Amino acid sequence: MAKAFQSRATLSAAAVAALLSTAALAQPADDSALVARGQYLATAADCMPCHTSDKAKPFAGGLALNTPFGAIYSPNITSDRSTGIGQWTYDQFVNAVRNGIRKDGAYLYPAMPFDAYTGISDDDMKALWAYVRRVPPVPNTPPANQLEFPFNIRLGMLAWRELFFTDARLAPTAGKSEAWNRGAYLATALGHCGDCHTPRNIMGATKPKAHFLGADVDGYWAPDIASAALTKSGWTPQTLAAFFATGSAPGKTSVFGPMGEVVHDSLSKLTDADRTALVTYLFDAPPPKDKPAPQAASPLPADVYARASALYIDNCAVCHMDKGAGRGDTVPALAGNPAVVAAEPYNIIMAVLGGLPTGGTYGAMPSFAGRLGDQQIADLANYVRTSWGNTAAPNVTASMVAVWRATAHVPDYGTQAASSFTCPDVGGAPGTDGPDPQAVAALSAMMAGGQRSIPMMVDAYKAASGSSSSGTVVDALTAAYCPVVAKSDAPDWQKTQELRRFTLQAALEVSRRTVSGPVDSQPIAWALPAGPGLVLQQPASLADKIACPADDGKAVPADLSAAATKLLGPVKPPLAGDAIATAATTLYQQNPKARPSDVANALILAYCRAVVQVQTSVAEQNALLNQFAGQAVQTLQLLPPRKVAVEAPAATPAPAAKK
Template sequence: MAGFKKRPFKTLALVAAAVAGVSAPAVAQGTSQAPADDAALVDRGAYLARAADCMPCHTGDPKKPYAGNLPFNTPFGRMFSVNITSDPTYGIGTWTFDDFKNALHNGIRKDGAYLYPAMPFDAYTGVSDTDLKALWAYVRRIPAVAEPRQANELSFPFNVRLGLLAWRELFFDASYWTPTPGKSDQWNRGAYLAEVLGHCSDCHTPRNLMGAVKQKQHFLGADIDGYWAPSIDAAQLKKDGWTKDALTQFFTNGSVPGKTEVFGPMAEVVRESLAYLTAADREALVTYLLDSPPPKDVPAPQAASPLPADVFQRAAQSYVDNCAPCHGAGGAGNANVIPSLKDNPAVTAAEPYNVIMAVLGGLPAGGTYGPMPSFAGRLSDQQVADLVNYVRTSWHNGGMANTTPAMVAAWRATANVPTYGTQQASAFDCPQVGGAPGNTGPDPQAVAAITKMMQGGERQTRLLIATYQNADTDASAGTVVDALTAAYCPVVAQTQLPDWQKAGELQRFTLQVAAAISEGLPGASMPPVSTIWATPTGTSLVARQPTQVAAQLTCPDPTNAKLVPKALVDAAVTLVGKPAVPVTGDAASRFATTLLQQNPKARRSDVANALIVAYCPLVTAKPNTVVAEQYSLLTNFGQQVVQTLQLGAPQFNASAQ
């Protein structure tokens, strides 16, 4: 997406991000402390910023340099560049050097969100710390401009940043640039300028449907927002008659008599960037472009993997679907909450059994880590083997891809996995309703009618509930949930999803119906707060999710006895105390068990909600957390409590209490 710019021919200008007299950048990276404020470093950074064409990309209004809002037309919608002035509200005035480095090297902005590859972090990841520090020394001194950024106009699903997880797994490898052995210092300098600082391929290489450059067509030209960025691979440059002297002259003043004259956006590139290159850097750039290597066959992450291409892509998607929501992109984990899979000795051990067993059987909570569920019911033996091999060999892990389906099958047969974890139990099947003498379950005709409604596209939960209740006026809440589940199941079964995804979608719908119908039950009023809320339904509990996460996490009012008995809240506050957040899964389970033992006559949904009320203020008081993180911490705690109460009393009937 980075190539779809208003100024499509500026890529060659971006290769100018270098400083006179600086040799090939050091590969070894040192500390990430903020650089000193010496004038030489700032001047060097100013050269980098101007030579790299930073200002034109980050300037929509010429009167407001670096204040962003330059539109980028992409196949996925319209995007706007960001404000990189020192303004603390709309710019990057509150950033540190580590924030700046994380954005350029890892593609992650200050608030932890993934950057869209319209910002070419896939190239900048190779920039040396030496150059980053010089650039930061200048950028953080850009005069503040209080200019809010225009919202991106992206279509679904490209407007969901979490969707970038798949992009990052398949196409992004956060690693520093390394010189090519056997090549001259000048050639390597040119390679660093063209491939890293200049990110030439962003404009001069076509992109696939996911917005990643096509490696096999590196430098072969691309259509950019109505313009053609020509082929600049070595063979084509020579075929078109470009010599070292001619290309050097073109980069100097945009004119080669008798051959070409710069025009349009490229004129700005020459005027604002290429004209400021030193002779040494320009010569290095030309040397590399006229001798650039043949294109790579595959993206960097796949190139570093021992897995076959089709296996790598399937396993990467499996990791995104099953593991990345907790373990994150690149297996990085989450501090003391979720363990890292990268550089983890247990993951890269000689034998893969530890990882196989974790996937099949899950892991209990321990230390500061919460529990990990079993994935045995979701994944076949082949899928588990592929996933384990992917985790052991990705992100520069040094494990071996030595897991086989037969090995997984053997461990599945002997492991203590849930009953749904057998391969036979993982097959998707729909419940049968009606037909038996004296059947008191859902009405089959009403179920069939609702199935037709849903096949026609109807998905409004409350409308579907009301439709069934009109047809079966004596139905209990549990029967309504069963009826709608049975009605939706054939609709899901007709999709092309794998069985485990069908089961997951049906479970999601069932919980949605259960939460919706619970709102109408006595004692199950829903508070207007952005927290999860345990509600009784049938013979168990369900964690009701809020419709959206508010701009500020709002805790339930502990004095509102209509929601939870105040005495129970007081007991929960005393029991929980003021521990460090997050508490472990074991601690959350212990709170639930203890509070229920202390109040044996209390409704279990009230016990869960009393603990949520007690824990919520601790979460909101946790320093340096954004709303999304607070919501995640509270949700994890609440779900652990609800699960403990469910498992502790599988036959509990909430309506009888």
């Protein structure tokens, strides 16, 4: 769009010569080659014409770019420190040119062709910076943009960037000649030919399926320059190269309109080798892609991607920004976030369902349980787990979300809903989807008698009640265990945490039965984060020998692992339950910023190294380690919630299903 929808001022040859002469006097002698290269690249990229309104003030901006959404005025890119980019750093320059984000963090509109310039190489960016920073300062403040609502709100670019933009360098295509690859670089990155010769959608993004097929430019038609169209129209590589050099092709046409300025200011000033390379590419350009780059990179089906990207834009992007970049120390990034890309998706599910409290420098995250349904949360979680370089498996299902949503029926201690310990009701009107009262009563009797095997109780409930949804199974086990907990003499907060501990473990068991495809796990009992809490996961099978995870800082933070090893000391298994509880509580209190799951796993890892030294059977080693892991996790689950500097607004608990 840089050259699309615009009337440009052509700078006289004398003015350009004077400008370059002044820049040459200012530059250090040992930088002259880099500056000269940057000048050539800026010419190939057609920078000066778009950033010049008054030819007496080159590069000072103010040119009106007449888009369908209103007028956008090009900025001043001279070295003026007040109105230009004289106070910018190299990194800020690169972020603007290749990523469309200016110095103050605001998004640039795609009238600046950063969607093409993102392909510019690092070496060329350094040369461009060496040249541009030596452009003499010209004080000039361009007029304010005249865009219509809602296009005048830069934050609206979030959706555009999420759907259509990928920050990526242009890589050479294997099997193509050096000239072809150079031509591809000139056409798609520096020269941004597609920005004028490709039609745009209603959001102002070029249409992938119509690449190079022609578009209206400021009242002129930029013709179809796809390979087939060039050949069909009678162009040859020789006539097209001559046209780029002179603006005229014998027997064909003479240049006019905006293309005349492109030829005069850019193409005619390229080397013969670059013009030949450009022509080589255009006569053998690949067929247009059928999807925008972000969608093409996604493993999700097209319909799921469309739903999920819209959900992210509507619910997440304002805080987590486009591409999951986050907001520094205020909102965490989702791209590359270990909790997001973990093999088990329970952490991200719980975060969306229950929100997160204020922690460290991060603000609170609200709950989306009342706003989004199970399928919507599944789509959203899979989108986040597979976008922006995240390569986690898209293994979240609506059934799995229903399981974890059921855990919200146990309110957090300290909220108004948990001011007294009460058990959820079961049963209800005929035909309603809720736990079966008779099956729940049978389970409750089993638990009162000492039965605590969650897998067995899941199977027993399903057999007694018939086919049930996964969320209902968790509801049933929670309702059955609650009366047992209520009879204890523990304080209300401890009853609530014990019920929540049981419910999370029930959700884990049911979730594992809903996963489509393998879910990686540690070879020993391991603590998994579930929202702000943690859940104990048993190993899938009994291995031939105990295999402790590597103590390399990946499974457990290195500093926490060292602290756990020091705390346990030269321990000799078995360790008494109260000693395990004391160790878990101590390490948790000594590391107030650590996740409970990391505290548990640091202790498990340290104890595992002691267990493997015990001269006994593998089964006995597993029993020793499982007993330790279960006690450590249960201790951490039952600790009172940590106090935070600013309490997050209490999320309204999800209402229990009508019974």
